[in-house]
Amino acid sequence: MNIEALPKHFDTQAAEIAWQARWSELGVYRYAAAGPGQPRFAIDTPPPTVSGSLHVGHVFSYTQTDLVARFHRMCGKSVFYPMGWDDNGLPTERRVQNYFHVRCNPSLKYEPNLELTPQEKIDPKSPPREISRSNFIELCLRLTQEDEKSFKDLWGRLGLSVDWKQEYSTIDPRCQRAAQRSFLDLWRKGHIYSVEAPTMWDVDFQTAVAQAEVEDRNVAGAFHHVRFGVEGSPEIFTIATTRPELLPACVGVTAHPDDARYKHLFGKRALTPLFGVPVPIFPSELADPEKGTGILMVCTFGDATDVRWWREQNLANRQILGRNGRLLAIEFGDGNWPSIDPARANTLYAEVSGRNVKQARRIIVEQLRQPDEPVLHGEPPLEREPAPLEHPVKFFEKGDQPLEFITTRQFFVRLLNKKPMLIDAGDRIQWHPEFMRHRYRIWTENLAFDWAISRQRYFGVPFPVWYPINAAGEIDYDHPIVADESRLPLDPADATPPNFTEALRGKPGGFIAESDVFDTWFTSSLTPMIASGWGEDPDRFQSLFPMDLRPQSHEIIRTWAFYTVAKALLHEGQIPWKNVAISGWILDPDRKKMSKSKGNVITPMHLLDEYGSDAVRYWAAGAQLGADTAFDVNVLKVGKRLVTKLFNASKFVLGKEGAPGPITYPMDRVFLVKLRQLVRNATRHFENYEHQQALAETERFFWTAFTDSYIEMSRARTLGVYGPEAQGSALATLRIALSVFLRLFAPFLPYITDEVWSWSCAAETGSASIHAAAWPSDSDFPDLNDAVGEGVFDVAVEALYAINKSRAGAGVSSAREIKTATLAAKSEVFTLLKAACEDIRLAVRANELLAVEEPQLDGTGIEVRQIEFVSAEATGVAAEKS
């Protein structure tokens, strides 16, 4: 091949555009069902949340999955590598609210042709425009489509080898059908129930949330020491609470059964200060004598323990907090709201009614400072000034206000009674890295609530459910009407239940639609089933489920991984995948997690422009699974350098005139033995999900053994100076080496490798793209059984290193040949050195190279004893600084 015909430099951007088109045209990544005897490798790709911001973390983790896909594809497997978009849910709603400055008001009518301007052109202080639910959903769809396009552009540019024919989005009709089918199946099997009960509630988003979406945050609060009275007794005791505003919701008082201070109170009734409500005092093992004053008030509802006490002790439900986070209007004096002084209680409560939690707390604390005649004989309830403390408080992970427990009707999937099965499933999955299995196990063991799947939101998959309305106009929530599977997907707000007409909607004797939507995870936990055609294409489902690999990040083990396992078990009785590969996080250079709110997000596009996709992939591939990695632009530079080196070395190999021949030359055979070992190692590393090891070993061997050593040693022979047999052997070795190296690098550097492959290997092998070529194996090598010891190669490398060192030490230009040099070797390596002498001589361009044995030598055992260069004038080299 004429080297002049090859490009001078590798233009990454042009290559990326050209190769994407070429791959698509060739259908290299298209999934085809496995043929007879062909193994399959199916990947449950994470559908990215498209309303989030694009950053290098996406590039990092998705590249790691692509490496695995490319490896298995080259191994001849039928690779199923789909892509989905998670567009359904709160992040999208919030983005739409901010982007268009709107709020959804479900009571409004749909406005056709609604035109809105993005927020940057609107006064942000103006009240948001209210729009109908249908309009709101339209905007969500519109925005997510734009976001999906930018993700898709990035994935293409990055060279992800997904089959775009397998694209889905969690709000598309197919996914809606799958989610609703999932609901029907679980409902029929008795795994779903609905109940009106205290549920974790976000007062901003005004929706229920599940345990998996809850996080603890340390918040500044204060212990308030509040005196309580005892009914029929002058006694007074003090409780400590961080939530004095819940005093009107107090329904009980409890202390540890062995607590001598309070034992005598059990069975009596306490009187709450201010409101004078008599409440039972009962013992509970859950009360900690060390905390606060050891005795505490139970409210409806301050936290999860309150809910438990409320249930176990059959206490009254005095919910004072509304769904919007404001205190409800209530009336003391009637059945559920007893008081020894209703008039006073109502006067005091009127001051907090309609206030939010913070305001109510301030007001109640003020009230607690005033003398309390009826309950405390004139003492003020507040015993002393509030003591500040920092304590953990539960928040919705996407929310800004603490969660409240509010009594609402919600749907749940029964999981608490299935813990052993769920734990066992986790144990049977291969986790990479292994220690990540603890996360799953600990989460599952600690599960405290069934899965709350209903959300009081808009952009999501609706429940396919209606409720009958009796003749008196009451809604019968206990007998929901569930849609028939053949009608899915449907929105109960548009469709009517069987045997009802639209005219009966909302009428006595008619029906009403459930307005809730599913938790986003209810749909995304079906991704391996959606992608494989569950319930739609039995053959396809049979051939793709369960899958081989779930790649994901560690913070969603408790949500996505956990729920997906649960769904697969409940629907199909199977574990959804064999392997879970957990990618680490990308941290900013200060080792903080990248997030939009911190403003430390690095976007990827400019990096792709500047360094090229291969270099960016090189960076991502260098990190091991599960390891958080600080972003370092230097690694991109190294990747770019590797791409350049590969490009130039390939030009060297392919630019040589002459015909390859039988590989007879000893050093060639020894080099191939070492290369074959590299192939075996790299294959093993990939199989073990240690792609970074495969890359590191391949890169190291390519650089030191191949370009620095073997090429230097064979160069003279490739020019034919030592006869056609030595030349043919060298050229054949170089061809094999190049073909093998390209394929070893192909999963990491898909662009440069396919570019070079197209120069000659494509025609020789018949694989138009390297990504459809076979992963290298022993069969790429000739029979090498008689190759002499590999030690020869290592000794030669040592010798080259020693001579380079002498040359650098003398400051001599490499243009100057060596007149004569002598290498000393210790006895163990002397024979090997003698055997390698001619190759070393050619590599360093010495006219004469002698080897002498020096038994007493240490270290590597090779030293330069004497070296003399051809004079500078003789070689025409310009004057050297020395």
Next chain:
RNA sequence: GGGCGGUUAGCUCAGCUGGUUAGAGCACUUCCCUUACAAGGAAGGGGUCCGGGGUUCGAAUCCCUGACCGCCCACCA
């Protein structure tokens, strides 16, 4: 409070089953345009392997213990 990871050169990280003198790249210094490569190459300086104990002929590696960083979990009065 419990658990899981981590701490190795100025920086980013390897170091797997204990085994020569602990490695790579970047950065820094010096040298070099050579026929694939200056979008490159060669060489050099740089280490309390977080601290303290222990096991061993031998420890970055195994055990105990402490510190710090990050994460996960926890009934949050």
